[in-house]
Amino acid sequence: MTTLSPSAAGALPPAAPTRPQVRPPSLLVASGIVVRRNLIHIKRMPELLLDVTIQPVMFVLLFAYVFGGSIAVAGSSYREFLVPGIMVQTIVFSSFIVAIGLTNDLEKGIVDRFRSLPISRAAVLVGRSVSSLIHSSIGITVMALTGLLIGWRIRDGVLDAVAAFGLILLFGFGMIWVGITVGSWLRSVEAVNGFMFTVMFPLTFVANTFAPTQNMPHWLRVVAEWNPVSALTQATRQLWGNAPAAGSDAAWPLQHAPMMAVAWALLVTVVFAPLALAAFARRSRD
């Protein structure tokens, strides 16, 4: 079809006779192309990565050196306690990344452009999700390296360590649906920013991420310990050997942290995946 057609300068190459062969790509191929496009964005604007690099590193340093001295942690050093917390915060914020990316594409008409092509509508979402997970994984890696520098260690077996990273990614998968829901529902990047900051900061702070829950007022402690973020944080700490299992005075989810981390991730997915698909379909309809 398009074997040899050196473009003769000036001349209009006939479109009809040499109409190239087109075979609409499968969902997998289309998603891969979208992922590649999203990664080019990161390459062009490395500052997009600030949210998973400089920012959390700054958090680590702030907490470790400024507040660290005054936060007592049972059974381990504060720094060792802190690093898993920051990693969990990073993965929770992956919903933020998805939402911003999606809203941007919706606002700029890119989603409409994609929808006019012979590809599955899901390709935009799958591509966005995968690239956001890659984005967050870069952050997790940076956190792990920073952690190693300031004294965080993986103290248990390799299998447990891998399981902890697996839990983080699984949770990230759930958070992506939250991001798609928010990104489809809110109509501008500014709105997404405002909303996500308001929701994500309490969600990641009213938890055991940066300080133990034991010293919180009772009602807050209950809220914090039932916060899905806490179960995930506790689970990773346990699996990496950074903290002992939760005591019997902790809320039930914390006492069964690894299992509950999985359960919360699945629950978030089950609740938000249909919401996300509906919101996206509604947003990209008219």
Place this chain on the structure above:
Amino acid sequence: MTDHPAVEAVDLVKHFGATVAVDGVSFSVPRGTVLGLLGPNGAGKTTTVRMLTTLSPPTSGTARVAGHDVRTEAAAVRRAMGLTGQAATVDELLTGRENLWLIGRLSGLSRRAVRPLGDDLLERFSLSDAADRVVKTYSGGMRRRLDLAVSLIASPSVLFLDEPTTGLDPRSRIDLWEVLRGLVRDGTTLLLTTQYLEEADQLCDDIVVIDHGRVLASGTPTQLKDQAGRASVVVTVSDPGRLDEAELLMRDCFAEVYVEPAARKLTAQARGLADVATIGQRFVAADIGVDDLGLARPSLDDVFLNLTGHRAEPDGPEPEADDDPDHQLEGAAR
């Protein structure tokens, strides 16, 4: 292949809540022809295009593109068509070449095919030099051209262009028209929306004028102009002092003469080209100097403004309901 039109809209309606954006639009575009959807802001052009391109489901009515129903066979429609939306939808962080790669690959071109086709389009749209620059650095016109190039990457048989030349300078506009003519020569069907009458006149085989979501008129550019009335003889005298004299002179020949003193202009409805010669001789004989004398055919502007009523004041005698086209004056306009 069967003998279906490239695009067929039947009684398309679109409501947005209480807003009726499109209110029963029907037309048909034969293959290999160009249809212009002409209408003022808010007429429903974009909404119509979005329904035809599967982006927005019609509230009622049906449409077929390349023989496929836009509602039930969206995938087949998408395979056959290309779309350039009203707002440029190129990816700002990608280079021109990467944009072509992205849409080309997603349209189903093979990795091998997409590169030469992209290079060729960059060349055709004079973007070769900027091919590897990030689109963010492009000028508005360059973006617009890239947007168009991108919609052509998979050589769609039906191409929808929503105000394709908005924001282009006159030179780029004419270049683009040339490209579009080339596409039509090669068998592509075009549906374009525009607010520029000249553009519709230049490019379109048929024009559908819409406003408030309704079709006001349709036909070839010539038919529409005939509908708007006959040509007129227009004389601009040099000396405003002799306007009265000139008017009397014109009244000898025409039943009705319309005078615009400020413009020193006299207008009368013409019966034919001979009128121009007669009037010319008379002015010479009477020794009344003229700046301009000629035949003015109603422009599509007149048609458009007549139909949509969006012009504040007419600047000539509005031809009344007199529509026998007993003479064709193509090309005689001054």
